[in-house]
Amino acid sequence: MxxxxxxxxxxxxxxxxxxxxxxxxxxxxxxxxxxxxxxxxxxxxxxxxxxxxxxxxxxxxxxxxxxxxxxxxxxxxxxxxxxxxxxxxKIADQKKEKQEQKPKPKGQDAQFQSLKSWLLGEKSDEELELHTFSATETLSKKDFSTLSEEELRDMFELIQMIARRLARQQNRRFSKHKNGQLDLRRTLRQNLRRGGEIVDLMHKKQQKRRLELVLICDVSKSMELYSRFLIQFAYAFQQVFRRIETFVFSTQLTPITDILRGSDFVKSLENLSERVPHWSGGTRIGESLAHFTQEFGQKHLSSRTVVIIISDGWDTGDATHLTEAMSEIHRKAHRVIWLNPLAGNPNFEPSTAAMQAALPFVDVFAAAHNAESLRQLYRYL
Amino acid sequence: MPLILTLAVRRTHKNSKLHCMQHDGLKKIENLLTEQGYISEPSIVMSIFLSMQLHKPLLVEGPAGVGKTEIAKVMARALEADLIRLQCYEGLDATHALYEWNYQQQLLHLKILERDPSVSKAAMESEIFGERFLLKRPLLQAISQPQPPVLLIDEIDRSDEEFESFLLEILSDWQITIPEMGTIRAKEPPYVVLTGNRTRELSEALRRRCLYLYIGYPEFDKELAIVRSKVPQIDARLGNQICAFMVELRQMKLEKVPGVAETLDWAQALAALHFDHLDKQIIEDTLGVVLKDWQDMRHVQLSLSQLLDKTGVVSKFDNL
The missing domain is CATH 1.10.150 (DNA polymerase; domain 1)
Structure with missing residues (x-):
């Protein structure tokens, strides 16, 4: 002001x-x-x-x-x-007690700014609290803490592209089609030329329905560095695409869709830390995914759902739960995408027990560590 | 969609009825609201008044069951106008919102016309695409009335983005072109109320075209007044306790937060059962009236004692 x-x-x-x-x-x-x-x-x-x-x-x-x-x-x-x-x-231009406030950036810009300040601002903390899977520590650090402004903008654009592509897949309108439901309006108009004798039948077909997205993020300790970034990712995603449900898990599963839907990112984060007490805890992928299928499967799993799981697959637990849950998700969902931040490392092999158990049920397995990997995600959708 | 919308800017309207009610306008709306048993707030009265005066659509947002739809009804009564309602849903398209041809009748009529060789093709066409075969849907209805009606577009956030932008065009031009018939233009734009409960963000363009009103859950006093007016036979203590309980209940993180409609159902049910107070047992037995989600139910049952403590409802049975 x-x-x-x-x-x-x-x-x-x-x-x-x-x-x-x-x-x-x-x-x-x-x-x-x-x-x-x-x-x-x-x-x-x-x-x-x-x-x-x-x-x-x-x-x-x-x-x-x-x-x-x-x-x-x-x-x-x-x-x-x-x-x-x-x-x-009588002095209009006296000093105000209040500090000058910068005008708040709007819409996309706001998200972009919060994305940036979060990533750059929290850098020092993240360096202190590195608990990443040690083999890739340096790589992952480089991936996220040195993101340039351009890269961030890039990422935001990518998210928008992804959202748009998803949106385009659905159109509930009818379009002309060789076979399908009879289109009386067109039939009538077409045949008027023939003096009202119905010769040509016109048909219409409902276009493809829009996909729904379920995002399940691992926020356990081993994923700490990424999870913050991914929450940002999920947040930005949720702002541009509305048919998305977001869950986070470490030792248990928590739905966070409503929190991310808020328009104030910082406030959302506060709510998030309140809602998710198990943030940066241990990992129980199997149990968490089983929880998802039991509680939310009916509502959020259908032939229109794309499930994206983001996890490093670093779990010490029993893999039977995971196998069961993954097979159910795979059976019911349209497509299952597993993004593993560690897969960005050229030496990476999906060798953990959990990863091995899950892989047969995954349609797309990809890295998610930089803008390039997001671009790949775009191609898969 | 064979639908062409031409741009035209029209912003002239005179309404003598409006001018004479200008001076007692606010009071009149308030009275109308009260007459309908609607316990209102200054902001609600003011927004109805301004929407009528400025002739701008009013966008009303808020959770389910707080009386958003009522606003359109009151407005219609205040203006002595018809109320036309368009309920939005996902996949709603122009044929459901604007118009459709009555194909079956058209076909039959065509057959009859064919018998008569003197009718030319052009005459045939103009006859079967006449007004009698046109099924008017809410939006077309709203603009083809001689007197401007009140148009309620309910749950606009349920419709998809395509429909929203289509609506935006209608809201700015107030004319609809039917290829077979020509352009129909509203003599005077209808009064529009849009409601939404924020299941999806509406576009900035649509918002900017409207005046905005947010109605939240009522405060304790207001809700009590509503309960008393709608369920007059209720015991005073029970009414108090129900409203206090609802206030606390809405503080909890629930999937489906109960609205005023639920409060009223509950009050009605408990009054019909001749209870004069709340206790744990009664609440447990009748919770289904208030909560409609299985998880919420479990959640509340587990923390019922705490909830009752906060509400100040102490059951005599609890102490036994």
Whole structure:
């Protein structure tokens, strides 16, 4: 918010316009039509001019979703307090107690920024807490902590491409087709030329249905470095694609779809740490996946589901559970994709017992450690 | 889809009824809401009023069962207009929202016309693509009325993105072109209420076209007032306890958070059973009225005692 915005305006109209501008710096999407609405509203409300009605009316005009509606009252109070202060002291450009706030970046940018700051900002912590599977420690560190801005942008674009490709697979509309349901409308029009005698039958067919995505991320200790990155990945994914369910597991399975759906990433993370007490715990892939099939299988497994499991397969437990669960997932889902961050290492072999047990039921086994591997994922979908 | 929408900008409307109600507008809406047994809030009254005054669609969001749909009904009554409802669902397309031809009748009629050799092909075509064979769906209905109706587009977030952008065009032009008939244009745009419960993010473009209102779960006092007005025979203590319990229940992380509708069902059920208070046993026996998800049910049953502590409902049986 720049200083001159809060200069004292003498008329109410000017004040409303300035207030709109102030909201704009706070990330509200307000252009001329919204300002016009606000002014019209004030005019309409002339007979009921109380501070409360004005606040309510402006709130209804200028907010567009719940997040904005929640912040509105505070911003409104703050703004008018500042105006008041400016009047009292007659000095419009006095220093404000509040630090200058940068305008919040919008939409895609916000996600991109949070993605970046998270990855870069948390770097030092991650270096201290390295608990990765030792053989690939250096490689993985390089993969994620040195991501350049370009690479990040790249990744975000990839996620969007993936989302778009998934979206395109479905169209519930009907299209002309050689055989399929009879299309009466087309039949009638076509045959009118023949004087109403039905000669040609036209058909239509429902186009392919859209796929659903189930993302199951391993957040155990051995995956710590990746899991943070992957939560970001899942978050970004969820922002652009809505038919996605996300779960995390270490020793147990937790659905986190609703948390990631929130528009504030930092808040989502807080909720996440609250919801997932087993973060960076041990690994029980088999039990977790069995839990998934039992509890959520009915709802989230169908011939339209693509299941993506992201794990290093580093599990010391019994593999029988895993075999059972994987075979069920494989049987019911459209496709099973296993992404293993360690697979980025050229020397990698999927030799852990869990990995061996799971592989027969996996349609696509790929690496997920950098932008290139995501590009591959795009090709598989 | 053989549907062509031409762009046109029309922003003129005069409504004498509106002008005369301007001065007592807010009060009138409030009264109407109260008449309908709708316990309202200033923000609800204000948004209905502004939506009518500015003639802008009103987007109402909030969880299920908080009375979003009621708003359209009240608006229709305030304007003495018809209410036309379009229920959205995934896969909803233009034939269900706009219009469809009555093919069977068209075919039969064509057969009859054929008997008469004097009818030319052109005449035949113009006759069978006439208004009598046109099935009007809600959107076409809404724009072809002589008086602007209130159009309720319910659960817009259930429809897919394609439909949303299609709707956006209709909302800005208020005209529909039927290739066989020509363009139908609304004399005056309808009043529009859109509802959604945030199962999907709506596009910014659609949002910007609307005024916005969020209705959350009611506070204790408001919910109690609703219960008292809808279930007048309820015991005062029971009503209090039910509402307090619901407030606590909604704090829990549930799959399907119960709405006001559930509170009312429950109040009705318990009142019909002539209870005058809540206790653990009663709650356990009747929880199915409130919770509709198996996991929620288990979750709540396990923490019922804690929940009751917080609510302040202490059962005499608990102490035995």
């Amino acid at each position: 720049s200083k001159d915005l809060i200069k004292r305006h003498t008329s109410l109209t000017a004040n409303i316009v300035a207030f709109c501008r102030y909201l704009r710096t706070e990330g509200f999407v307000i252009a001329a039509p919204e300002e016009a609405d606000a002014l019209k509203t004030i005019e309409i409300l002339q007979p009921y001019n109380t501070p409360e009605t004005m606040r309510l009316a402006l709130k209804i005009c200028l907010t567009r979703h719940i997040g904005q509606a929640e912040r509105f009252d505070e911003l409104y109070d703050y703004y008018w307090k500042q105006v008041q202060k400016a009047t009292d002291s």
